[in-house]
Amino acid sequence: MGAAYFYHLTTQPLERVLPMLLGKAREVGWRIEVRGVDGARMQALDAALWLGPEEGFLPHGLDGGPHDADQPVLLTMGEGAANAPTCVMSVDGAAVSPEEVQAMERVCVIFDGHDGAALQQARDQWKALTQAGCPAQYWSQESGRWEMKAEAGG
Template identity: 65%
Template sequence: MGAAYFYHLTDSPLETTLPMLIGKARDVGWRVLVRGSHPDLLKRLDDLLWTGRDDGFLPHGLAGGPHDADQPVLLGDVPSDGFSCVMSIGGADVDAGEVTNLERVCILFDGHDGAALQHARGQWKMLTDAGCAAQYWAQEDGRWAKKAEKTGVS
């Protein structure tokens, strides 16, 4: 049974945090879906992942290509079948079944956007009420700190 990790972005933007989290997920061998429903944001992240890291690019693809099933990281608004980890960006929805069936669900949200905060709070409540384990991480003095945790119900 997996868990949902909520990342409250305040100091570091999505463009910094997402590649770091993808790198950590890939280091443990997970296939990652970056779920977002805004094509412009996904395209911007696609460009970033090809060129944005000091140690090279993160191999990935945009959903809808001929090799989606072969991508170690796929960006798009598609089902989570075949992935170990889903990273939700831009308010993309996840459900309790995904949290249960995946190794990890990461929900990244902009701490300076009131609507994004409200949406993340709603996701936290929905997932924890469904019995999913969840952790809330926030930035503190330039580092990530776990601020809350709910254990899942078996």
């Protein structure tokens, strides 16, 4: 069974944090679905990933291409990514289920700490997942570096 990790962005935008998280996930060999809710936003993330990170290229694709199943990182707007992910990274409030947490190595919920609606949605997701018995960790970057602030057992 996997776990849900919640990443509360307060000092860096998603465009800076996502490549770091994707790089860490790729280091352990995971295939990743980055799940969003807005097509234009996913296209912008795709473009940002093509530009960096400085330390190396992150192979990825935007859902709907001819090679989706081969992509180690696939940006989507729905469940059931063609690349058979072992990790889902939810951005902008994209839904994740307790069943997904249980089936994946990791589910990451990444949310903007300066957006009240995003904060509330992350709280609701935390409550739903932990009440369903999913292990979860809450990470914040308030101090300027990532620190685990809360943990719920499975």
